[in-house]
Amino acid sequence: MANYIGSSLKRKEDRRFITGKGTYTDDIVLPNMTYAYIVRSPHAHARIKAIHADKALAHPGVVAVFTGKDLQDDGVNPLPTGWQITDSMIEPPHPVVAVDRVRYVGNPVAVVIANSRAAAKDAAELVEVDYEILPAVVDATRAIEKGAPTVHDEAPDNISFTWELGDKAATDDALSKAAHITRLEIVNQRLIPNAMEPRSAIGDYHPARDELTLYTSSQNPHLIRLLMCAFVLGIPEHKVRVVSPDVGGGFGSKIFHYPEEVIVSWASRKLGRPVKWTAERSESFLTDAHGRDHYTVAEMGIDKDGTILALRVNTIANLGAYLSTFAGGIPTWLYGTLLAGQYKYPHIYVQTKGVFTHTTPVDAYRGAGRPEATFVVERLMDTAARELGMDPAELRRKNFIPADAFPYETPVVLTYDSGNYEASLEKAMQIIDYQKWRDEQAKARNQGRLIGIGLSCYIEACGIAPSKVAGAIGVRAGLYEGASIRVHPTGQVTVYTGSHSHGQGHETTFAQIVADGLGVSPENVEVVHGDTAQIPFGMGTYGSRSLAVGGSAIWRAVEKIREKAKKIAAHKLEASEDDIVFEDGKWVVKGTDRALTLGEIALTAYVPHDYPEGLEPGLEENSFYDPANFTFPFGTHIAVVEIDPDTGKVQILRYVAVDDVGNVINPMIVDGQVHGGLAQGIGQALWEGAVYDENGQLLTGSMMDYAIPKADDLPHFEVDRTVTPCPHNPLGVKGAGETGTIASTVCIVNAVVDAVSHLGIKDIPMPLTPERVWRAIHGK
Amino acid sequence: MIPNNFEYIRANSVQEALQLLSQKGDGARLLAGGHSLIPAMKLRLNAPETVIDISGIQDLASIHRDGGRLHIGALVTHRTVETSDEVKSSCPVLSEAAALIGDPLVRNRGTIGGSLAHCDPAADYPALTLCLDAEIEATGPSGSRTIAADDFFVGMFETALQPGEMITRVTFPVLTRGTGAAYEKFSHPASRFAVVGVAAMVTLDGSGNCSSVRVAITGAGPSVFRATKVEQALTGKAPDEQAISDATQDVADPADLMSDISASAEYRAHLCSVLSRRALQRAVQAARG
Numbered sequence A: 001m002a003n004y005i006g007s008s009l010k011r012k013e014d015r016r017f018i019t020g021k022g023t024y025t026d027d028i029v030l031p032n033m034t035y036a037y038i039v040r041s042p043h044a045h046a047r048i049k050a051i052h053a054d055k056a057l058a059h060p061g062v063v064a065v066f067t068g069k070d071l072q073d074d075g076v077n078p079l080p081t082g083w084q085i086t087d088s089m090i091e092p093p094h095p096v097v098a099v100d101r102v103r104y105v106g107n108p109v110a111v112v113i114a115n116s117r118a119a120a121k122d123a124a125e126l127v128e129v130d131y132e133i134l135p136a137v138v139d140a141t142r143a144i145e146k147g148a149p150t151v152h153d154e155a156p157d158n159i160s161f162t163w164e165l166g167d168k169a170a171t172d173d174a175l176s177k178a179a180h181i182t183r184l185e186i187v188n189q190r191l192i193p194n195a196m197e198p199r200s201a202i203g204d205y206h207p208a209r210d211e212l213t214l215y216t217s218s219q220n221p222h223l224i225r226l227l228m229c230a231f232v233l234g235i236p237e238h239k240v241r242v243v244s245p246d247v248g249g250g251f252g253s254k255i256f257h258y259p260e261e262v263i264v265s266w267a268s269r270k271l272g273r274p275v276k277w278t279a280e281r282s283e284s285f286l287t288d289a290h291g292r293d294h295y296t297v298a299e300m301g302i303d304k305d306g307t308i309l310a311l312r313v314n315t316i317a318n319l320g321a322y323l324s325t326f327a328g329g330i331p332t333w334l335y336g337t338l339l340a341g342q343y344k345y346p347h348i349y350v351q352t353k354g355v356f357t358h359t360t361p362v363d364a365y366r367g368a369g370r371p372e373a374t375f376v377v378e379r380l381m382d383t384a385a386r387e388l389g390m391d392p393a394e395l396r397r398k399n400f401i402p403a404d405a406f407p408y409e410t411p412v413v414l415t416y417d418s419g420n421y422e423a424s425l426e427k428a429m430q431i432i433d434y435q436k437w438r439d440e441q442a443k444a445r446n447q448g449r450l451i452g453i454g455l456s457c458y459i460e461a462c463g464i465a466p467s468k469v470a471g472a473i474g475v476r477a478g479l480y481e482g483a484s485i486r487v488h489p490t491g492q493v494t495v496y497t498g499s500h501s502h503g504q505g506h507e508t509t510f511a512q513i514v515a516d517g518l519g520v521s522p523e524n525v526e527v528v529h530g531d532t533a534q535i536p537f538g539m540g541t542y543g544s545r546s547l548a549v550g551g552s553a554i555w556r557a558v559e560k561i562r563e564k565a566k567k568i569a570a571h572k573l574e575a576s577e578d579d580i581v582f583e584d585g586k587w588v589v590k591g592t593d594r595a596l597t598l599g600e601i602a603l604t605a606y607v608p609h610d611y612p613e614g615l616e617p618g619l620e621e622n623s624f625y626d627p628a629n630f631t632f633p634f635g636t637h638i639a640v641v642e643i644d645p646d647t648g649k650v651q652i653l654r655y656v657a658v659d660d661v662g663n664v665i666n667p668m669i670v671d672g673q674v675h676g677g678l679a680q681g682i683g684q685a686l687w688e689g690a691v692y693d694e695n696g697q698l699l700t701g702s703m704m705d706y707a708i709p710k711a712d713d714l715p716h717f718e719v720d721r722t723v724t725p726c727p728h729n730p731l732g733v734k735g736a737g738e739t740g741t742i743a744s745t746v747c748i749v750n751a752v753v754d755a756v757s758h759l760g761i762k763d764i765p766m767p768l769t770p771e772r773v774w775r776a777i778h779g780k
Numbered sequence B: 001m002i003p004n005n006f007e008y009i010r011a012n013s014v015q016e017a018l019q020l021l022s023q024k025g026d027g028a029r030l031l032a033g034g035h036s037l038i039p040a041m042k043l044r045l046n047a048p049e050t051v052i053d054i055s056g057i058q059d060l061a062s063i064h065r066d067g068g069r070l071h072i073g074a075l076v077t078h079r080t081v082e083t084s085d086e087v088k089s090s091c092p093v094l095s096e097a098a099a100l101i102g103d104p105l106v107r108n109r110g111t112i113g114g115s116l117a118h119c120d121p122a123a124d125y126p127a128l129t130l131c132l133d134a135e136i137e138a139t140g141p142s143g144s145r146t147i148a149a150d151d152f153f154v155g156m157f158e159t160a161l162q163p164g165e166m167i168t169r170v171t172f173p174v175l176t177r178g179t180g181a182a183y184e185k186f187s188h189p190a191s192r193f194a195v196v197g198v199a200a201m202v203t204l205d206g207s208g209n210c211s212s213v214r215v216a217i218t219g220a221g222p223s224v225f226r227a228t229k230v231e232q233a234l235t236g237k238a239p240d241e242q243a244i245s246d247a248t249q250d251v252a253d254p255a256d257l258m259s260d261i262s263a264s265a266e267y268r269a270h271l272c273s274v275l276s277r278r279a280l281q282r283a284v285q286a287a288r289g
């Protein structure tokens, strides 16, 4: 029997994707369907004085126009946030459609519903809104200054929360005694996720059955159902089905419960007709939750010999106009807890202020807090090494948590499960030929060429769970995963998972696990995801949790099936249960050639003529898996760049990524995840960045202005791995979805700064556009 | 991304297109490759009442050489210019530049006539057309006229085309021994339009001095312009590295240039210098053969 785990099986889902036969939400066309177009605020901050909808209502094909007041009067509640950061966190209401004030450009103001998309859009232009324009603030550091415009009356100083972690006194003390302090001011700029598929939602209410189906391009349909039913619409969960069909990328931006999901659901109940909404790309730019946007001051205290003593980090995090679903958790728990990096410094103190501004809400974007933390730690490591005259690899090595120290408890509450940081650094240095590039760099400098080498040794907390920890850090949900496995009478298998695939290849990876676990071929395993009517429950996909948590849940269900199958096999083979082993994909009587396959056992289970006494017929098992800990992938990335001194343009000469994601189920899929992550991480370093003008207008609101990387911008990626299995989940896996974005941004910045450091340059703010690099080089 | 309502008509000949243009008046727009017009319509920045699709007019889709002139039909796509053997041998800088336009999708549909008529301040062809001293053939109800590139580009999105006229072809010189041209482009990372693009053409006399120099710059200012200071500084001189470097020190005054989130005027001015130097060096090399 083939060993599918560990082999680069071609992705089962690609047949439909490559041939254009996927079914995305917008592909779904229902009888009698209507189309919603959302009138959005063109102002970052304004009072709505009046809305005149008569002209729009008179437009041919228009079915209805709704305003925020209509929803409010009908009892629609504001959107909740799912993460309580501090007891005193200020959580102003987030109306689904603005009622009297708009707080960012793109804020929904009214909804036009018509028989066609074109009619809805045409009519939306006829909705007249009288605004009283108010002053706006877009920069979080400005928003907390005295006299800044206030976003919410509930938070007069624009601060939602001030969160801290670590021992402040000990950290201050260690810093005051340190021989050397390395200090950096860091702007981790705002990013716009740009999933390939724009968000889309269809509400489909059947009055006679009083049932609502919501199709939505979401990463976690169960959570959307829970939030919408329990908090926003107050309707019973069992009367609501949420389906997330094929979803074309999310990168975090499709985790959250968005206004449009409520709008189409509510409107469909009002109208008794299906209501579809699909974002235009311009709307995606304005309304998909943005990512990052930190201003940070970080100080690292170091001993004379290069031993790091303490780290103090103060961050101002821009949350945007409203608290999105995970908003508060990203710049706090998913950030501060990662500031130990791969190092054993004993003292860390971090404080984060979460700040409201008149901008699009900010939430998790691939990596979510962890790229920001890695950026802080690894920029400091490179800068400190330079200031101390040490090689950056050497300084890191000196401060690594040693391989024999695991499990390792950091000063910021995490317990790292396993790791071997030195090994991954060694491997990456060997692959890239580190010393050769240092020599090359010296030679190049003599010729006036600028070559730089950047390192990034990162740690990541993935497999976001366990529930107990989630509860302790303010998550208003459990963090486990559900799975069920149904073996059909003829031996094929359907797997129902609460994880959601929107590009990750679950249908293949999960099938490989089940294939090995039950002795069938992956073709005979169908993976079903994204439908609350079919799947017991799920917490969805984000935080690189699908394999570590969702995959483990599947494995638990596999084990339950195997247990029951063993009983059936023992009965059929007239052996004792203790003598039955699962070997080579079959249930075998130990030491004999008497064996049964899954198909034979399944047929018995469904046609139980000759069957164990007292055993239930059928072969189907459920499982919920709540892990013991996060998982902690890690690795080392090294980049070599060359800068054109005339223009400041950066070219990546080599990029080596050595990641440790624990055991690998499908190497090709993991490589793909790494490649994609690298593209996005490098994108942040060199090109991407949301820019608002001071009135809160988004200047980077299209693909013509906002530069996401294209294939020809990127170098050949040299991807390799070390394997340190996760000790606490059954598959030994850690998660591979975010390593690329976590490691690569700082790696590139380190390389660029390294290329120009001999000119006295300590730092260049991201994105490292040619102009910025040129200005740095020429002191402009 | 849904445009306003519009009427769509396909024109099968220049004659028909011109008739429709005059019939439909101000509200009509020609549609060639659609890679400038359609995005603008989808964003509702442009809302023509009638779209006259000329993309099927075969007469305007060919390239041919006639002695020292290279005629490129208005509907020839960027991709065709990029790959045409005729263009590569007659005026290689055009292929080189066409290959740098946008991405393959844009190049497969976008046309030279559409690009020139649209006259985006960051488009590439305007620089080539101006630098190479090309001629634009405009055809209207009363026949065709030829407009010199120097007279064609009036301003941002503004050309010398009259209402009711269309571009039917563009004529470039065939570059012979002694004349060389090059295009240097600094692309916007998102759109791939030129942040600055510099086209240079140099003709050398018998003793190796520059008998004529033309440098045209796109992307930097509100409209394509000639770098006359550079042209004058080099004309009559031996174009060695030093001379080129000296001549390209101050190509453009930042006060005349655009400043936006992708590049400040100061940086654009700097790029004008760097890219002019590089383009001239390569043009001279090409001229020397």
Ligand SMILES: Cc1cc2nc3c(=O)[nH]c(=O)nc-3n(C[C@H](O)[C@H](O)[C@H](O)COP(=O)(O)OP(=O)(O)OC[C@H]3O[C@@H](n4cnc5c(N)ncnc54)[C@H](O)[C@@H]3O)c2cc1C
Residues within 6 Å of the ligand: B029, B030, B031, B032, B033, B034, B035, B036, B037, B038, B039, B074, B075, B100, B101, B102, B103, B106, B109, B110, B111, B112, B113, B114, B115, B116, B117, B118, B120, B122, B123, B124, B125, B165, B166, B167, B168, B191, B192, B193, B194
């Ligand atoms: C993503 C993207 C990237 C791009 N990058 C670049 C780039 O790097 N460099 C660059 O130069 N361009 C770039 N472009 C623009 C592209 O080259 C367009 O194709 C070109 O500008 C217009 O040509 P078209 O044939 O598509 O014209 P259309 O869009 O069909 O028409 C444009 C305008 O010209 C008019 N018109 C068209 N043909 C004629 C004619 N024969 N006579 C008179 N008027 C006419 C139309 O009425 C319309 O007003 C890019 C476009 C996109 C979408």
